[in-house]
Amino acid sequence: MNFQFLVDIFQKSLEKTGVSEGYKLFFESPKNPENGDLATNVAMQLAKAMKQAPRQIAETIIKNLEYDKTIIENIEIAGAGFINVKFSNNFFYNELINATETRDLFGKGKSGAGKKVNVEYVSANPTGLLHMGHGRNACIGDTVANMYEWNGWEVTREYYFNNAGNQMNNLGKSIFARYMHLLGEQDFPFPEDGYHGSYIITIAEMLMTHHGDSLKSSTTEDLAVCRKYGEQWCFDRIIETMKALNVHHDIFFNEDTLYTDGKVNDVIEQLKALNLAYEKEGALWIALSKMGLKDDRVIVKSSGEPTYRLPDIAYHIVKFQRGYDQLIDVFGADHIATVPDVLAALKALNYDISKIDVLIHQFVTLTENGEQVKMSKRSGKSYTLDELIEEVGSDVVRFFFLMRGITTHLEFDLALAREQSDKNPVFYLQYAHARISSVLDTAKDREINKKDSFDPILLKEKQELDLIKILLKFPAVVESSCEKCEPQILAEYLRELAAAFHVFYHDCRILGVDSDLQNSRLHLANITKIAMRNGLTILGINAPDRM
RNA sequence: GCGCCAGUAGCUCAGUUGGAUAGAGCAUCAGCCUUCUAAGCUGAGGGUCACAGGUUCGAAUCCUGUCUGGCGUACCA
Numbered sequence: 001m002n003f004q005f006l007v008d009i010f011q012k013s014l015e016k017t018g019v020s021e022g023y024k025l026f027f028e029s030p031k032n033p034e035n036g037d038l039a040t041n042v043a044m045q046l047a048k049a050m051k052q053a054p055r056q057i058a059e060t061i062i063k064n065l066e067y068d069k070t071i072i073e074n075i076e077i078a079g080a081g082f083i084n085v086k087f088s089n090n091f092f093y094n095e096l097i098n099a100t101e102t103r104d105l106f107g108k109g110k111s112g113a114g115k116k117v118n119v120e121y122v123s124a125n126p127t128g129l130l131h132m133g134h135g136r137n138a139c140i141g142d143t144v145a146n147m148y149e150w151n152g153w154e155v156t157r158e159y160y161f162n163n164a165g166n167q168m169n170n171l172g173k174s175i176f177a178r179y180m181h182l183l184g185e186q187d188f189p190f191p192e193d194g195y196h197g198s199y200i201i202t203i204a205e206m207l208m209t210h211h212g213d214s215l216k217s218s219t220t221e222d223l224a225v226c227r228k229y230g231e232q233w234c235f236d237r238i239i240e241t242m243k244a245l246n247v248h249h250d251i252f253f254n255e256d257t258l259y260t261d262g263k264v265n266d267v268i269e270q271l272k273a274l275n276l277a278y279e280k281e282g283a284l285w286i287a288l289s290k291m292g293l294k295d296d297r298v299i300v301k302s303s304g305e306p307t308y309r310l311p312d313i314a315y316h317i318v319k320f321q322r323g324y325d326q327l328i329d330v331f332g333a334d335h336i337a338t339v340p341d342v343l344a345a346l347k348a349l350n351y352d353i354s355k356i357d358v359l360i361h362q363f364v365t366l367t368e369n370g371e372q373v374k375m376s377k378r379s380g381k382s383y384t385l386d387e388l389i390e391e392v393g394s395d396v397v398r399f400f401f402l403m404r405g406i407t408t409h410l411e412f413d414l415a416l417a418r419e420q421s422d423k424n425p426v427f428y429l430q431y432a433h434a435r436i437s438s439v440l441d442t443a444k445d446r447e448i449n450k451k452d453s454f455d456p457i458l459l460k461e462k463q464e465l466d467l468i469k470i471l472l473k474f475p476a477v478v479e480s481s482c483e484k485c486e487p488q489i490l491a492e493y494l495r496e497l498a499a500a501f502h503v504f505y506h507d508c509r510i511l512g513v514d515s516d517l518q519n520s521r522l523h524l525a526n527i528t529k530i531a532m533r534n535g536l537t538i539l540g541i542n543a544p545d546r547m
Numbered sequence: 548g549c550g551c552c553a554g555u556a557g558c559u560c561a562g563u564u565g566g567a568u569a570g571a572g573c574a575u576c577a578g579c580c581u582u583c584u585a586a587g588c589u590g591a592g593g594g595u596c597a598c599a600g601g602u603u604c605g606a607a608u609c610c611u612g613u614c615u616g617g618c619g620u621a622c623c624a
Contacts, residue, residue, distance in 0.1 A: 028563065031570085041566060044604070054604075079567045080604065125624065166623060193623085283622055294549085301622040308624050333618045336551055362552060363617065403572095404560065407552060409617060411559065416573080422586040425572065431586050439583050446583095480563080492561065495571080506579095506588045525583095547586065 054081025112153030172227030
């Protein structure tokens with residue numbers, strides 16, 4: 001629904017009233033339906049400046065209002081000075097016709113037409129299997145990317161593959177130690193902060209089948225083989241897990257290319273040229289204190305290895321140079337410390353950081369029977385994402401990760417997720433879709449053919465009008481959930497839509513009523529199905545025809 | 548110590564640039580299937596919006612302080 005016309009006619013009325021500033025004209029839908037379809041508080045905002053009672057101002061505004069009475073049924077003053085607008089049913093009927101004409105593309109927006117966005121998500125190190133936290137990240141990132149696509153953006157989905165640095169060496173050493181153990185060298189020391197998971201042993205076993213004891217001499221090359229082998233194994237498994245979760249990427253950006261292409265050195269040179277990097281105690285520091293932050297940080301360790309901040313900066317520059325209109329990073333709360341540093345450095349290097357949107361999601365806790373299931377990659381005791389998907393299915397996993405706001409801590413209730421019943425919230429949505437499919441199938445079986453057009457005026461029951469009104473919000477919800485990068489808004493909306501459909505279905509028969517009414521109701525059911533399917537598709541969840 | 552996120556019904560969470568009587572799901576209780584899928588629908592109970600101040604016509608929402616939990620505060624990522 002497009003309410004711009006409403007803003008326009010109010011704007012005109014305000015001009016006629018002689019008001020030109022001191023207010024922000026906007027409409028919101030009142031909680032209580034008795035207060036109409038849309039309301040504005042503009043009269044209350046003006047009360048002080050105009051030195052008049054809000055209700056009196058509202059009266060003047062309404063008097064100067066010119067509007068089409070076939071579209072707006074009623075405008076009245078209520079409460080402390082709200083102006084409530086009630087649309088006529090005709091308005092909704094026209095909008096419903098417009099919506100059905102978009103067919104399968106209902107909800108598709110154009111606000112991003114011609115613009116390019118890069119969404120980076122998951123970006124887990126290839127040092128192990130994905131766990132719950134990565135799962136939330138993957139679902140948020142993938143869904144945000146879907147939302148941008150639905151609003152007309154050209155979307156690049158990217159995974160930053162940290163295959164350089166200390167953690168990778170650590171992986172190589174852990175694998176090598178297990179490899180030595182398998183060769184009977186039980187006393188070979190396991191690295192102190194090594195990876196303890198059983199998958200390391202699996203990798204070592206495979207390594208032994210391929211290489212026998214040829215790596216035993218423990219040269220740098222041997223360790224590099226372990227490292228590379230482990231990286232590939234982890235990468236393959238990560239891809240598999242994401243595939244099971246309906247998550248994919250267009251680009252896997254390898255961190256090590258930042259070194260081979262000289263991008264990291266470029267950053268160092270540029271920072272030095274701006275006098276923003278300096279040597280101290282054998283390390284290279286970035287002068288964040290000159291950029292408005294509190295402490296300077298090391299970007300190249302005294303060992304000669306860079307810290308994560310440096311490649312992070314270089315990587316963002318690479319993304320900037322590809323010419324996106326917007327860059328989105330999806331990070332877990334544990335990465336929060338790096339964000340201000342990277343942004344400050346990019347700003348100092350003259351990049352427009354207003355194009356960067358960093359989404360920080362809070363942690364996931366997995367509970368079962370009121371007890372927390374801990375997950376830590378290095379200790380090895382973890383409930384992997386694979387196991388979770390295997391156990392409850394991808395649809396449930398995705399919905400559980402998306403049904404909460406990204407800034408809140410998410411409690412993943414395993415018992416509830418396992419529940420294959422009406423208690424499980426995702427089924428409520430899928431069931432609405434399956435029900436509609438079933439009715440449409442039954443109609444076909446009975447050789448009831450939906451006509452090309454329908455008469456919306458026949459849809460005059462309260463349940464029908466309620467459903468229509470909620471249905472018409474769909475495109476705006478797709479747009480605002482994208483603007484706010486908040487999948488939860490869409491998930492919550494779909495629950496509301498499903499509820500409105502279930503009530504309609506319960507109270508209004510679709511098949512077997514008067515044939516014109518039957519035709520109109522079939523159309524209403526059909527467009528509801530399309531909205532539900534499109535919404536679920538954006539969330540990456542299946543819309544089943546049968547349950 | 549400092550920074551970020553959070554604190555709303557028994558539990559998990561919504562609450563749109565400050566708005567009208569603070570909502571939903573689950574749980575509890577009471578109803579509804581000879582008719583298109585009961586994984587559904589209807590109703591009831593359930594609240595000091597962590598606490599204390601402040602801003603104003605109006606605060607769960609904004610400001611200040613306090614308390615509680617999570618994350619961070621590395622020459623790990």
